[in-house]
Amino acid sequence: xxxxxxxxxxxxxxxxxxxxxxxxxxxxxxxxxxxxxxxxxxxxxxxxxxxxxxxxxxxxxxxxxxxxxxxxxxxxxxxxxxxxxxxxxxxxxxxxxxxxxxxxxxxxxxxxxxxxxxxxxxxxxxxxxxxxxxxxxxxxxxxxxxxxxxxxxxxxxxxxxxxxxxxxxxxxxxxxxxxxxxxxxxxxxxxxxxxxxxxxxxxxxxxxxxxxxxxxxxxxxxxxxxxxxxxxxxxxxxxxxxxxxxxxxxxxxxxxxxxxxxxxxxxxxxxxxxxxxxxxxxxxxxxxxxxxxxxxxxxxxxxxxxxxxxxxxxxxxxxxxxxxxxxxxxxxxxxxxxxxxxxxxxxxxxxxxxxxxxxxxxxxxxxxxxxxxxxxxxxxxxxxxxxxxxxxxxxxxxxxxxxxxxxxxxxxxxxxxxxxxxxxxxxxxxxxxxxxx
Numbered sequence: 001x002x003x004x005x006x007x008x009x010x011x012x013x014x015x016x017x018x019x020x021x022x023x024x025x026x027x028x029x030x031x032x033x034x035x036x037x038x039x040x041x042x043x044x045x046x047x048x049x050x051x052x053x054x055x056x057x058x059x060x061x062x063x064x065x066x067x068x069x070x071x072x073x074x075x076x077x078x079x080x081x082x083x084x085x086x087x088x089x090x091x092x093x094x095x096x097x098x099x100x101x102x103x104x105x106x107x108x109x110x111x112x113x114x115x116x117x118x119x120x121x122x123x124x125x126x127x128x129x130x131x132x133x134x135x136x137x138x139x140x141x142x143x144x145x146x147x148x149x150x151x152x153x154x155x156x157x158x159x160x161x162x163x164x165x166x167x168x169x170x171x172x173x174x175x176x177x178x179x180x181x182x183x184x185x186x187x188x189x190x191x192x193x194x195x196x197x198x199x200x201x202x203x204x205x206x207x208x209x210x211x212x213x214x215x216x217x218x219x220x221x222x223x224x225x226x227x228x229x230x231x232x233x234x235x236x237x238x239x240x241x242x243x244x245x246x247x248x249x250x251x252x253x254x255x256x257x258x259x260x261x262x263x264x265x266x267x268x269x270x271x272x273x274x275x276x277x278x279x280x281x282x283x284x285x286x287x288x289x290x291x292x293x294x295x296x297x298x299x300x301x302x303x304x305x306x307x308x309x310x311x312x313x314x315x316x317x318x319x320x321x322x323x324x325x326x327x328x329x330x331x332x333x334x335x336x337x338x339x340x341x342x343x344x345x346x347x348x349x350x351x352x353x354x355x356x357x358x359x360x361x362x363x364x365x366x367x368x369x370x371x372x373x374x375x376x377x378x379x380x381x382x383x384x385x386x387x388x389x390x391x392x393x394x395x396x397x398x399x400x401x402x403x404x405x406x407x408x409x410x411x412x413x414x415x416x417x418x419x420x421x422x423x424x425x426x427x428x429x430x431x432x433x434x435x436x437x
Contacts, residue, residue: 102347102389106274106356106402110243111212113279113349115227115332116219117166119159123152124215127192130208134201145196145204153189156182166222178218187214225430226281228333236434237320238285240277244427246291246401247272250409253300253416261408268420271406273358277430279327279349280334280400283360283370286319287400288424288431290373295319296422302415306379309361310419313373321363322370325398326350337368340395348399353391355380356403356410370398377403377410 103109108131111124126148133141133148156163160179167175182188187210195203225241248271252258258269275284290296295318300311327334327349340346352359357378360370378399382389403410424431 111216114219116222126152149193171221175221182214238289239281239432240284242430244275247425249420251418251420269409273401275401282322283325283398283400286322290319291422291424299419301417308377318373342394350399356407358401359397359399
């Protein structure tokens with residue numbers, strides 16, 4: 001089965017590791033700007049002995065100096081102000097790690113991708129910060145958490161009219177009910193605030209998840225369609241103007257069974273994927289149309305340690321040649337035919353560095369386009385990622401959704417397993433198809 005390329009970095013990892021292992025342990029490689037040389041173990045030992053003699057001599061000379069240095073430091077401590085050091089909490093330093101602000105679940109990534117009212121985004125940001133504060137292993141900063149919730153509560157109350165004004169007229173009644181639930185409901189801000197005051201981390205975690213679900217529900221009511229215009233040259237492509245849900249039924253190809261968490265062993269398993277047209281309308285639209293056309297029913301899967309790849313669909317009626325489509329974080333519309341430079345701080349709204357991310361493979365002819373048919377589930381592994389836990393392939397593919405149900409099934413899928421069926425169970429009303437000419 002020919003496969004469209006994923007990325008060269010996926011193929012080079014194993015080669016690099018085997019090369020490192022092949023280096024003889026009795027030799028040490030030393031690099032400099034001008035040249036590199038290989039020293040034998042005996043040469044290194046002789047160098048180390050000479051260095052040891054020099055260090056002993058230096059330590060003898062320092063014995064008379066150290067007492068004076070200590071006295072000097074003690075005197076300077078008495079006069080140097082400590083305000084600059086004390087004003088930066090230790091917990092804050094932990095949160096500045098680049099690893100902490102990247103969504104690590106599909107649910108978080110999808111929630112952050114909703115193009116909602118600025119007041120709702122301010123509420124969401126205050127609450128999302130609590131998720132990171134809960135990760136601190138020692139004493140939890142409950143005071144900071146309480147401040148975050150009170151800030152969110154104030155915005156929700158004071159800016160009620162502005163929040164509801166962003167909801168279409170036909171959804172206003174529903175919006176008012178959700179807004180009231182956000183403030184006073186069982187999964188609302190008041191309940192979350194009370195659990196923080198009780199300093200029960202487990203209860204805070206549960207109530208926070210419930211509150212964020214309510215926030216997302218209200219935000220989705222504010223975003224009934226796309227917040228930008230598509231480029232004119234793509235006006236006749238299928239597009240998804242919002243969210244949709246695709247349900248896959250996967251069947252074992254060798255007659256074995258899946259072992260779902262909390263379920264019985266079966267020859268088939270169900271996976272659900274939320275696809276996001278807010279950030280990738282063309283990619284999600286093309287995929288949704290293929291699903292509705294039954295194009296993936298019977299498709300064979302192949303599995304590697306980093307991805308589960310569908311077949312390339314060369315023998316099927318494949319979809320449109322959709323350009324690479326990536327929305328950068330902080331922007332309001334996607335870029336087309338352009339990758340992101342993660343090294344320069346560019347990150348996508350829908351990151352690949354999430355277990356169960358769903359993306360299109362590259363087109364076989366040009367990496368400026370996605371495959372018209374072939375997609376993959378990304379099996380993110382932090383151990384194989386780069387700085388900050390970001391995948392080496394981040395910003396290189398059109399990510400258009402995330403696995404939200406059945407993530408435990410993904411590692412059980414093997415080469416030869418089959419997509420028995422794929423159905424668009426939500427979002428048909430948001431799929432805009434090109435007019436027949």
